[in-house]
Amino acid sequence: MTLAFLNLSWPVFANGLEFGGIYALMAVGIGLVFGVLRLVNFAYGQLIMAGGFALAYGSQWNFPNWASILFCFGVVLGLSLVMDRLVFRPLRTHSPAVMLVATFAVAFVLQNIAQLSFGTFGKSAGALAFLNSPWDLGGVEVKKIAVIAVVTAAVCLVALQLLLTRTSLGLHMRAASMDFRTAQLLGVRANRVIAGAVIISAVFAAIAAVMLSVEQLQVTSTFGLSDTIFVLAGVVLGGLNRPIPATLGGFSIGFATGILGGALPSSQSQYLPSILFAAVIVVLLVRPNGLFTRGGGAVQRV
Amino acid sequence: MSALRRAPELLVPALLVLGTALFALQVSSYLQAYFLDTLVKVAIVVALYVFIGNSGVLSFGHVSFVALGAWTAGVLTVPADQKSAIMPGLAHFLLHTNVGNLASLALAAAVGAVAAFVVGLPLMRLSGLAAGIATFAVLEITNNVLTYDQSIGPGENAFSSVPQTTGIWQAAVGALICIAVAFLYRTSRYGRMLRATREDPAAAAAVGISIYRQRLLAFAISGGLAGLAGGIYVHLLPLTAAGLHLDLTFITLAMLVVGGSGSLLGAVVGALALNGLYSFFSAATNGVDLLGWNLTVPQGTAELVLGTLMALVLIARPGGLSGGRELSLPRRRVRLEA
Numbered sequence: 001m002t003l004a005f006l007n008l009s010w011p012v013f014a015n016g017l018e019f020g021g022i023y024a025l026m027a028v029g030i031g032l033v034f035g036v037l038r039l040v041n042f043a044y045g046q047l048i049m050a051g052g053f054a055l056a057y058g059s060q061w062n063f064p065n066w067a068s069i070l071f072c073f074g075v076v077l078g079l080s081l082v083m084d085r086l087v088f089r090p091l092r093t094h095s096p097a098v099m100l101v102a103t104f105a106v107a108f109v110l111q112n113i114a115q116l117s118f119g120t121f122g123k124s125a126g127a128l129a130f131l132n133s134p135w136d137l138g139g140v141e142v143k144k145i146a147v148i149a150v151v152t153a154a155v156c157l158v159a160l161q162l163l164l165t166r167t168s169l170g171l172h173m174r175a176a177s178m179d180f181r182t183a184q185l186l187g188v189r190a191n192r193v194i195a196g197a198v199i200i201s202a203v204f205a206a207i208a209a210v211m212l213s214v215e216q217l218q219v220t221s222t223f224g225l226s227d228t229i230f231v232l233a234g235v236v237l238g239g240l241n242r243p244i245p246a247t248l249g250g251f252s253i254g255f256a257t258g259i260l261g262g263a264l265p266s267s268q269s270q271y272l273p274s275i276l277f278a279a280v281i282v283v284l285l286v287r288p289n290g291l292f293t294r295g296g297g298a299v300q301r302v
Numbered sequence: 303m304s305a306l307r308r309a310p311e312l313l314v315p316a317l318l319v320l321g322t323a324l325f326a327l328q329v330s331s332y333l334q335a336y337f338l339d340t341l342v343k344v345a346i347v348v349a350l351y352v353f354i355g356n357s358g359v360l361s362f363g364h365v366s367f368v369a370l371g372a373w374t375a376g377v378l379t380v381p382a383d384q385k386s387a388i389m390p391g392l393a394h395f396l397l398h399t400n401v402g403n404l405a406s407l408a409l410a411a412a413v414g415a416v417a418a419f420v421v422g423l424p425l426m427r428l429s430g431l432a433a434g435i436a437t438f439a440v441l442e443i444t445n446n447v448l449t450y451d452q453s454i455g456p457g458e459n460a461f462s463s464v465p466q467t468t469g470i471w472q473a474a475v476g477a478l479i480c481i482a483v484a485f486l487y488r489t490s491r492y493g494r495m496l497r498a499t500r501e502d503p504a505a506a507a508a509v510g511i512s513i514y515r516q517r518l519l520a521f522a523i524s525g526g527l528a529g530l531a532g533g534i535y536v537h538l539l540p541l542t543a544a545g546l547h548l549d550l551t552f553i554t555l556a557m558l559v560v561g562g563s564g565s566l567l568g569a570v571v572g573a574l575a576l577n578g579l580y581s582f583f584s585a586a587t588n589g590v591d592l593l594g595w596n597l598t599v600p601q602g603t604a605e606l607v608l609g610t611l612m613a614l615v616l617i618a619r620p621g622g623l624s625g626g627r628e629l630s631l632p633r634r635r636v637r638l639e640a
Contacts (some may be wrong), residue, residue, distance in 0.1 A: 038431075040431060040434075040435070051339070067477065087617070090617045091617060094616075094620065095430065096430055096431040097360040097430050097433075097434050098616060098620060099360075100360065100431060100434045101360065101434075101555060101559060101612075101616065102612075102613055102616045102617070104362075104552060104555070105552075105556065105609045105610075105612040105613040105616065106613060108552050108605055108606075108608075108609040109605075109606055109609035109610055109613065111605075112602040112603075112605040112606040112609065113602075113606060115600075115601065115602035115605075116600045116602045116606065120601070121355065175367065219603075229442065232435070232438075233439070234434055269614060270446075270450045271446065271447070272314070273442055273443070273446040274442075274443045274446045274447055277440075277442045277443045277446075278437035278439070278443060280435065280436070280439045281424070281425070281436050281439050281440070284428060284435065284436045284439075285424055285425075285436075286426070287426065287430055288428075299315060301365050
C-alpha cells in the first residue's frame with residue numbers, strides 16, 4: 001500500500017489532512033480579500049493571533065467552550081472590520097505593492113501590541129485540549145481535532161462555494177474579483193462586496209484560530225505567524241484570485257508540511273520552507289496565475 | 303544640470319552622517335552603541351534605496367543580502383583557534399581560511415552583489431505584487447538555510463568571537479561609501495534609465511531601455527551595498543540568523559518608506575530619525591531619564607511606534623516625508639517659449 005511505501009503511519013496522514021484543512025480555510029480567507037481588493041494581507045496571521053488570545057481569555061474566565069469560541073469570532077470579526085476601515089479603505093486606490101507594505105506594517109503593530117499586552121510568554125488556552133485525544137475509527141486511532149478540522153473545512157468551503165454561485169452577494173463578489181471597475185459601473189456596491197469578503201475572511205480566520213489553539217495551547221504574539229507565511233506561499237502556488245485554486249494551494253501546503261514534517265528526519269524537514277519558497281518563485285516566474293488555474297487573461301498593456 | 307547644483311544631493315546626506323559620527327564621539331560608550339547601530343542602519347537603508355527608490359519595485363529580500371554579507375565577514379574573521387569550538391560543523395575550506403577586517407568587508411560586499419545578481423537573473427522579470435512576494439520568498443529561503451546549515455556558519459547560535467572592529471569610523475565610512483555609490487549610481491545614465499522605467503515602463507522600453515537589465519544592475523549594486531552593511535554589522539554585534547529576518551526587514555523598510563523611498567536624502571533622514579526613535583524606545587525598556595522624568599516602557603513599544611508611523615505615512619503621505627525630492631540649489635530659470 002502506498003502509505004506503507006511512503007513509510008507513513010495513519011496518525012501522520014491524519015495530521016497532514018488536519019493541517020491541509022486549516023490551511024485551506026486560511027488560504028481562501030486571504031484569497032477572497034485579494035480577489036476584491038488586490039490586497040495580500042500579511043496581517044491575516046495577527047487576526048488569528050487575536051482569536052487565539054480571545055480563546056485564552058475565554059478559558060481564563062472559565063467561559064463555557066461555546067462562549068469562548070463565540071468570543072473568538074467576535075474579536076476577530078471586530079478587529080478585521082476596524083482594520084478594513086482604518087487602513088485598507090484609505091489605501092484602496094494605491095498600488096498593490098503599497099498595500100502589501102501597509103499590511104506588513106499593520107502586522108507588526110498588532111504583533112507588538114500583543115507582545116506589550118501579554119508579554120513574551122503569552123497566555124494559555126487549554127480549554128479545547130481534550131480534542132487532542134484520539135477517536136477509534138475502525139481500528140485506526142485518529143485525533144479528534146483532525147477529523148473536526150477536515151469536516152469543518154469541507155463544510156465551510158462547500159458553503160462558500162454555494163454562497164459564491166447561488167446568491168447575489170456571491171455573484172457580485174465574483175464579478176468584482178474579475179474586474180472591479182466594470183462591476184462597479186454595472187451597479188455592484190463596492191463597500192458591500194468588500195465588507196462581505198472581509199467578514200467571510202475573518203470568519204475563516206476565527207475558525208483557524210480555534211483549531212490551531214488545540215495544537216498549540218500556548219498563545220503568544222507569534223501565534224499563527226509561521227502558518228500564515230506558509231499559507232501565503234500556498235495561495236500564490238495555487239492561484240490567488242479564485243477560491244478553488246486558493247483552496248487547493250492551501251490544502252496541498254498544509255498536507256505536505258503535515259506529512260513531510262512527520263515522515264522526514266528533522267535534518268531534512270527543517271529545509272521544507274526553502275523548498276516551498278523556491279517553488280513559489282518558480283510558480284511566480286512560470287505560471288504567475290498559479291498552478292491550479294486555467295490560462296489567465298492576457299497581460300494588460302498600455 | 304551642472305555638477306555644482308547637484309552637489310547638495312551628495313553633501314547633505316554625507317554631512318548628516320559625518321555629524322552623527324562626530325556627535326557619537328562625544329557621548330558615553332553606552333550611548334555610542336546606539337549611534338553605531340544607527341550608522342549601520344543608514345547603510346542598509348541606502349542600499350534598499352538604490353533598488354527600491356530608483357526602480358519603484360518593492361523588495362522584501364534585501365535583508366538576505368545583509369545576512370549573507372554578515373555570514374561571509376563573520377566566518378572569515380573568527381580566530382582560527384576558536385572556529386571549531388564555535389562552529390563545529392563548519393566546512394573544511396572555511397575552517398582554515400582567515401582574512402583581515404578590510405578584506406572580510408570587501409568579500410561581504412562581493413558576496414552580496416553576486417548573490418543579488420544571481421537571484422535577480424530570474425526575479426527581475428517580475429514587478430509589483432509578484433516581485434514583493436518573490437523577494438519575500440528569497441528572504442525566507444536565505445533565513446531558513448542560514449539557520450540550519452551549520453557548514454557555513456553558526457546556525458541558530460549567535461556569531462560570537464567575531465573581532466569587534468567596527469567603531470565609529472568604520473561604521474561612518476561604510477555609510478558614506480553606500481551614500482557615495484548611491485549618488486554616483488543615481489546620477490549615472492544607468493540610474494536615469496532605471497528611473498525612466500519607474501515613471502513610465504512603456505515609454506522607457508519604447509526608447510530602447512531594457513527594463514530587465516537596468517533593474518538587474520541596480521539589484522546587484524544594492525545587494526553589494528547590503529552585503530557591505532552586513533559585514534560591518536557582524537563586526538559590531540554578535541548577530542543571529544533570527545535577528546536578520548522579519549524584524550530587520552520591517553524596520554529598514556519603515557525607515558525608507560517614512561523618509562521617502564524616492565530620494566537619497568529621504569533614505570538617510572528616515573534611517574537617522576527612525577533609528578533615533580527606535581533606539582530611544584528600546585533603551586526605555588530599561589528606563590531612561592527624560593527631562594528629569596523617568597520613563598520606562600514595555601518591550602515592543604519601539605516596533606509599535608515605528609509600525610504606526612509607517613502606516614500613517616503610507617496613508618497620509620505615500621511619498622514619505624521627503625516626498626521623493628532631493629535637496630538641490632535652485633535652478634537658474636530658463637523658460638522655453640512654446
